[in-house]
Amino acid sequence: MPGGQEQGAEPSCEDLRRRIISCQKCPRLVQYRQSVPISTKRYPGQEFWRKPVPGYGDTKGRLLIVGMAPAASGGNRTGRVFTGDKSAQFLVSALFKSGFCNQPTSEARDDGLRYIDAYVTAAVKCVPPDNRPTLPELENCLPYLKEEINCMPDLRAILVLGRFAFESIARVLRSTGFSLSGSSFRNEGSLDVGNIRIFMAFHPSPRNVNTGKLSEDSFTRTLTGIREYLNETS
Ligand code: SF4
Structure with missing residues (x-):
């Protein structure tokens, strides 16, 4: 199956995956995902993905986790979101x-990882130069995020990894009529929008982790808060 094994998704959500993987809407990102350097010495004999990376996980789950975009040697190499790089190790x-x-590791599409009550995706599905998608690229891609959300009928919590992911989710929710006026991203913050609680954490990028901006303790507190919330709302 393209993009890795899906976990019991509805046919319409499988169709969404196929549409994402074949997307060519952003010329700059199409060119970049195909040409960004990936070390063949470090990954000998591997065929690199170099296509859009759809979300992965349990569409019947209650938790959606949203990052910014695939990493060059992470999702863009392996074909699964948060797979094969340092951010994936931490998360x-x-x-x-x-x-x-x-399982505690995420190394390759066929490594047996299965999310439980959770689905993981990125706001932008293609690796961007300098980790910076443009606004038109984000706007091109957000309809896919909206469709992924629609594929989760039992959604109750969203964990945004970083400010970009927060702003992306805010845009999607605003487009469906919810008001998030005055709200902003804050590590370990949370916010109720309708019957969904948004939890916030810094992105687990090597830079944030290595500089101590995001600690394991902080991230664990956020996940514990999500677990408690889900237990209360079940
Ligand atoms: S970033 Fe999104 S909209 Fe743009 S080409 Fe990739 S999948 Fe398509």
Whole structure:
């Protein structure tokens, strides 16, 4: 299956994955995803993905986790979001400890990782130069995020990883009539929008982790808060 095994998604959500993977809407990103350097010495014999990276996980889950965009040697290399790089190591290890996935590592599409009650995606599905999608690129891609949300009928919580993800979710929710006026991103913050609670954490990028901007303790507190919230609302 393209983009990795899906976990019991509805046919319409499978169709969404196929449409994302074949998307060519952003000429700059189409060119970049195909040409960004990836070390063949570090990954000998591997065929690199170099296509848009759809979300992955349990569409019947209650938690949606949203990052910014695939990394060059992460999702863009492996074909699965938060897979095969340092950000994935941090995120998936923490999610495993909190019971949101079945193993502590995320290395490749066929590694057996399964999310539990959670679905993971990125606001922009193609790796951008300098980790910076343009506003038109974000606007091109956000309808896919909206469709992914629509594929989660039991959604109750969204964890945004960083300010970009927060602003992206805010745009999607505003487009469906919700008001988020006056709200802004804050690490360990949260916000109720309708019957969904948005939780916020810095993105687990190597820069944020190595500089101490995001600590394991801080991220664990956020995940514990999500777990408690989901337990209360079930
Ligand atoms: S960023 Fe999104 S809209 Fe743009 S080409 Fe990639 S998948 Fe398509």
